[in-house]
Amino acid sequence: MVNMKHLLLSLALLLSMAAGATRYKGTLRMASGFTLTDVTVSLDANGDLTLYRVKFARMMPVRVDVLIPQVTLRGDSLYADGIVPTMKGKPKQDKIVTELTGTADARTLTFRCFLGGKQMFYSGHNIPLP
DSSP, X not given: OOOHHHHHHHHHHHHHHHTSOEEEEEEXXXXXXXXXXXXXXXXXXXXXXXXXXXXXXXXXXXXXXXXXXXXXXXXXXXXXXXXXXXXXXXXXXXXXXEEEEEEEOSSEEEEEEEXXXXXXXXXXXXXXXX
């Protein structure tokens, strides 16, 4: 039997995605130990996942927006492998996204992946769009 709460959350996510992207705010953590808090991520109905103003190491001199296009969405699950992300609007072949798995619903987004061979984790909660 389908859990009604789960079904309603999934429907809410789909409705919000139909109107645009769902935004989340949370923590990005690299396997190296580097952690970045208050990271905004959006997920749209096409599966485009965008990380805003991120960096991946303490000594990284600038923050960038990273678009991971066409993540596969199946119910609450996210999947991607072999995706070339874009940064500053340019494809970054050296930062290929592999083994991305996660979940998204109307309240939370969590995923893990390898970005250019470096393991990354994200966990966030829904924030209202302005």
